[in-house]
Amino acid sequence: MSDMAQFIGMLESGPESSDDFQSYAQSLINQHISPENMRAAQSVATAYTELRRGRQSIVILEELLRDAESRSCENVYAARSVMIRQEKLAALGQLASGIAHELNNPIGFVAGNFEALRTYNISVWNYLEAIENAADEKMKQAIAALKSKYKINYIMDDTKDIFVESSEGFKRVTDIVNNLLAFARVDGGNFKLSDLNASVQTTVAIVSSQAKFVAAIELDFGDVPDFEFNPGEINQVLLNLLLNAVQAIKGQKSGEGLITVKTFTEDDMAVCSVTDNGPGITPEHVQRVFDPFFTTKPVGEGTGLGLNISYDVIVHRHRGFFDVESEPGRTVFTFRLPLSRGV
Numbered sequence: 116m117s118d119m120a121q122f123i124g125m126l127e128s129g130p131e132s133s134d135d136f137q138s139y140a141q142s143l144i145n146q147h148i149s150p151e152n153m154r155a156a157q158s159v160a161t162a163y164t165e166l167r168r169g170r171q172s173i174v175i176l177e178e179l180l181r182d183a184e185s186r187s188c189e190n191v192y193a194a195r196s197v198m199i200r201q202e203k204l205a206a207l208g209q210l211a212s213g214i215a216h217e218l219n220n221p222i223g224f225v226a227g228n229f230e231a232l233r234t235y236n237i238s239v240w241n242y243l244e245a246i247e248n249a250a251d252e253k254m255k256q257a258i259a260a261l262k263s264k265y266k267i268n269y270i271m272d273d274t275k276d277i278f279v280e281s282s283e284g285f286k287r288v289t290d291i292v293n294n295l296l297a298f299a300r301v302d303g304g305n306f307k308l309s310d311l312n313a314s315v316q317t318t319v320a321i322v323s324s325q326a327k328f329v330a331a332i333e334l335d336f337g338d339v340p341d342f343e344f345n346p347g348e349i350n351q352v353l354l355n356l357l358l359n360a361v362q363a364i365k366g367q368k369s370g371e372g373l374i375t376v377k378t379f380t381e382d383d384m385a386v387c388s389v390t391d392n393g394p395g396i397t398p399e400h401v402q403r404v405f406d407p408f409f410t411t412k413p414v415g416e417g418t419g420l421g422l423n424i425s426y427d428v429i430v431h432r433h434r435g436f437f438d439v440e441s442e443p444g445r446t447v448f449t450f451r452l453p454l455s456r457g458v
Contacts, residue, residue, distance in 0.1 A: 119152050119159075126163045133167040140164065218292050226285045233278045240271060290320070306456065309346045311385050312336045315376055318353040322361065330364045330372035330391070332357070337379030342454045344385075348428045349452075355421040356389040356448050363393030363446065380454070384435070388449040396441040404439055425450075 122143055129139045140160035148156040247258050262268060319332055326332055357374065364372030375390045396404065405426040429437040435452040 119148070119155065122147055122152075122156055123159060126160065129163070129167075131167060131170065133164055133171060136167045137164050222285070222288055222292065226289070229281060229285065233282075236274060236278070306343045306345050308341050309344055309349075310341050311339050311344070311349070311387060311452075312378055314346050314349050315353060315378060315387065318350050318357060319376065322354065322357045325358060326361050326374065328371070329361050330374045333373065333375045335375060335377040337377070339378050339380055339385050340454065342385060342452070343456050344433060344452055345428075348432060352425040352428050352450065353387070353389070355425050359421070359448075360389060360391035360393065360446070363391055367394045381451070383454050384451040385454055386449065386451050388447055390445065390447045392444055393446060395443045395446055396439070401439060401441050405437070 125143055125147070126140060129136045137160075140163065144153065144156050144160060247255060250258060315334065315336070319334065323332065353376075357376075360374045364374070373392050375388075377388045377390070379386050405422050426437050429435045429450045429452070433452050434456070435450055437450045438448070440447045440449075
């Protein structure tokens with residue numbers, strides 16, 4: 116067998132790495148190739164080296180292609196899920212708005228009639244008191260006996276309390292409906308001059324029933340001027356943060372937890388932070404909380420899209436910033452919105 120034939124056979128079994136193969140081929144040339152075949156052997160070695168490099172490139176390209184296909188499918192699925200969620204939220208907002216509008220009329224009707232009834236009741240009691248004052252002693256004794264028999268004094272006192280408590284109840288129902296209307300208002304994605312503190316108050320009112328017996332919600336409002344933002348979208352961000360804080364505290368803490376919502380301005384930005392004293396988020400999870408579909412909740416209790424959508428609203432839609440800090444016993448989500456949208 117010629118030295119070239121032997122050389123090519125040995126090249127065939129050489130290492131796959133192009134760098135290792137190049138050194139390997141050169142050592143074979145030095146050991147087995149005669150001077151007259153040196154040039155041809157160098158050409159063959161170069162061809163085999165390029166072949167190794169081509170194979171490596173193909174492997175890398177195949178991996179990149181698989182990764183691109185995987186990411187493409189994931190992005191399409193994420194976008195589709197976000198669109199579905201947004202459509203559901205829009206439909207829910209329209210439904211809530213319609214229900215609130217429908218409730219407003221009967222609530223106003225009943226509340227108006229109740230106020231008229233309270234006024235009539237006062238007039239009747241005044242009338243009975245005037246009759247009692249105008250009666251002679253014998254009639255007063257008879258009236259006193261009847262009042263005692265039918266517990267009129269107790270009824271009068273209790274009726275006053277009933278009217279006061281019922282009026283407060285009507286006011287609370289009205290406030291709930293108004294908060295629902297404010298929260299679910301469909302504004303077509305428009306930015307408008309709005310009050311961040313008012314958005315916080317509205318959303319906290321919506322969440323209060325979920326937080327009851329789980330966590331107290333404290334508000335620390337700074338002097339934040341009105342500025343242009345989308346109140347419907349910011350309400351959704353606040354809702355996600357508050358519900359996440361409630362769920363984090365629930366079942367993880369003995370006694371009532373605490374959620375603090377703070378607003379202030381800093382460097383031409385409106386800032387809002389939501390702090391809870393729940394168990395905290397582990398360091399490895401903190402880095403992924405804004406990733407689509409990432410959730411630590413049990414299967415069926417979370418989609419992993421809430422914070423991802425919130426991040427998109429703050430960072431991409433409003434050109435703001437969204438951060439999270441966490442340690443055992445304390446988690447803080449903070450978003451910053453520009454007070455001026457610029458050009």
